[in-house]
Amino acid sequence: MIKGFVVKNCLSFDEARLEFEQGLTVFSGPSGAGKSVLMNGLLASFGLSDSPAVLCESVLSGNLPTQLLEAGIENEDDNVFRFIRKEKVKLLINGQNISKKALSAAMTDFVVHLSSKDGDEFGAENLLAKLDLFINDSELILTKDELSILFLQYETKNDELNKLIKQEQDAEELKEFLHFEIQKIESINPKIGEDEELLSIRKLISKKEKTEELLSRCQTISTLQDKVLTLFEEIGGESDTAVSFFAQLNDVLDSTSSKLMELDSYNIDSIMARLEELSSIKKRYGGIEEALEALSSKKIELKILQNIEVAKSDIEAEVKKLKNACEEKANRLSSIRKRSLQSFSNSITSYLEKLYMSSCKITINQKTLSADGIDALSIQVGKTEPSKLSAGEYRRARLALMCVGLDQNKNKKILIVDEADANVSGEESAAIAKTLKYLSKSYQIFAISHQPQLSALADKHFLVVKTDEKSKVKEIMKDERAMEIARIVSGETITKEAIEYAKKLLKEPVCL
Incomplete structure (x- = not known):
């Protein structure tokens, strides 16, 4: 979990210090105030982006990813990630230097950045991993381990x-x-x-x-x-x-x-x-x-x-024997997966429909034998390949896929969402907000919000404003939240009706 974040001398920000908790954190504010600047700085501290800032610092509690420990980085109770720009950029973890390549490789799976079509969630390998997580069956786990060996x-x-x-x-x-x-x-x-x-x-x-x-x-x-x-x-x-x-x-x-x-x-x-x-x-x-x-x-x-x-003759006999054993395990694995494929597809479809998208169709095709078997999965949303979805549809489809098997996901990760609810209808915005709230059970989520529904469901709500070319950010609560949500609803001229609507949204229970 990211406990805190500091950014210094970053475009219109002189300095910003923020404290976070587990759950859903939302940033809102007028267009151009600097919301994306903060998100980008957060990503830069983990080697996942660049920033014009002099300093971007994130404090991460819990254990470091294994790749960083193997690289010789020592784990602390609070691990401090720093992006420092002087003559050139320097990245540090707990005071130890690390290359951007090594840091980004270690943090890519730990900090999930949901922006445009830049992920491989709908690739055959990831879909198969999702299906196996969804099944979560002892026979499947044992067979996978045996096949791997x-x-x-x-x-x-x-x-x-x-x-x-x-x-x-x-x-x-x-x-x-x-x-x-x-x-x-x-x-x-x-x-x-x-x-x-x-x-x-x-x-x-x-x-x-x-x-x-x-x-x-x-x-x-x-x-x-x-x-x-x-x-x-x-x-x-x-x-x-x-x-x-x-x-x-x-x-x-x-x-x-x-x-x-x-x-x-x-x-x-x-x-x-x-x-x-x-x-x-x-x-x-x-x-x-x-x-x-x-x-x-x-x-x-x-x-x-x-x-x-x-x-050669002796080894050929050994290879044939091992291949037959692998194929036997792979066929058993494929049989287990096929039994659960429709349930898996139905589960994804249920989340897609809540996000006002078409149902999905998942197909198992046979591939060359590998350590994870002979199954290659492909998916269509409606009749459309994932790569042909619009950017907004693609983001929503990714959210639906992330929801599947959430209860089996024991590894708490960080999810950073850009423009999650931009250019969508009120119903779609509400569905996206509820989905992110549901995901926050297993992810610490940071999202930029342009709609009232997502802002209303935040566990922490930060307002970003810009005055005289200087940006500032602060946490808002209660009445301030209601006023900010009302501003999102009615614009700069806040109406009484908008305030009442905002208060109503803040009181509504969440149910996905």
């Missing part, structure tokens, strides 16, 4: 089957590609660390001539060993250091000589060719280890493709 399983398994069918269509080409990739990796047969070892050998080969030259020089030094040791004997010096030096030198010379002889067994052209092969593998897969992992993965994928026919 089964259909999800069916869709999941059918998607899996379609994927396999697509894979099968592409299988031959894909198998050929996998064979090629596997053969290429296996023909090269890379080993982890092989490239590093070959690079090391290539480096040694590139230094072989220089190493041989240095080895030759060092071998010349080695031939001086006997002379050096003889010198140490002659001078009586310690020869241990010299002996150790020559021993280490000879070990290095022998080791280097062996390595050089080993290098003679390598073919540099073969090494370069092998490195080029390994480089192509590394370039394609990112490394030798990754190439070996890809080889294993491609072998598994090839095996799956080779067994795809068997897998």
Whole structure:
């Protein structure tokens, strides 16, 4: 429920502060006073419209819609929705920023704006939801739940089957590609660390001539060993250091000589060719280890493709079984709906007739199986499709549909009605007023009124006036209400008869 609303610096309004209650709230006043400006500001605070105002603020009691909670907005006892315009528009809930797209998506079903032909109430999906709400049968609810679960399983398994069918269509080409990739990796047969070892050998080969030259020089030094040791004997010096030096030198010379002889067994052209092969593998897969992992993965994928026919056959059987189960539930659901279709149609017709409209005809057609069954509903008012009704007729037809199943509607919502009783006869105006009053049992309703009947039935009545290009709004009661209703009846020159009529309207009981 909207508890309060504030608007600042909005066209002819400097500031307006309003407090609301559950029930039917009506705004009336002379044409051009600013009634629609207030309504638009109310919608703007919920991201459902734009406004030239600097501030539009609505205080909403009760729990926030689930979508807002999932978006991370924290619920408060009183939730404050703000539309703020500075350099650009900013929307906040309890001080937390939110995008207009996210806010409007969350509030569209919670705040119903009944203006022109902008809703989808007469669409097949909404009509079906209305019929199910009207039936409100335990068997229907259970069957719908069972179908919903089964259909999800069916869709999941059918998607899996379609994927396999697509894979099968592409299988031959894909198998050929996998064979090629596997053969290429296996023909090269890379080993982890092989490239590093070959690079090391290539480096040694590139230094072989220089190493041989240095080895030759060092071998010349080695031939001086006997002379050096003889010198140490002659001078009586310690020869241990010299002996150790020559021993280490000879070990290095022998080791280097062996390595050089080993290098003679390598073919540099073969090494370069092998490195080029390994480089192509590394370039394609990112490394030798990754190439070996890809080889294993491609072998598994090839095996799956080779067994795809068997897998497809098994899944086809599962899909058929699930579809049969879904169709059985959908047929049962359709049977339940058809039993109540005439009562549903009669109920809508009863409200349409109270609104001085023709009876309706609802038809059940079969559609493609979905989570809600195989039923698609269509409606005609008289012999007219809803889309071809006039704007006024369309609004009244929407009101009639909203009345159906009202007692089963446990979710209290907000209904904002523009020009509900504009350009209609007195009888039609009275019927619209009584319908909105009836709807206010389950909706908090805000309506602009141009006729005395709706104004007389309001739980709260606000008068909007404009003086010297400045608009003001205030709640009116008792005598003030009677005078405003009399003004609506007789115009600016209020007659005694109009006042008496207004007082009579205010005393009349409401019965839809």
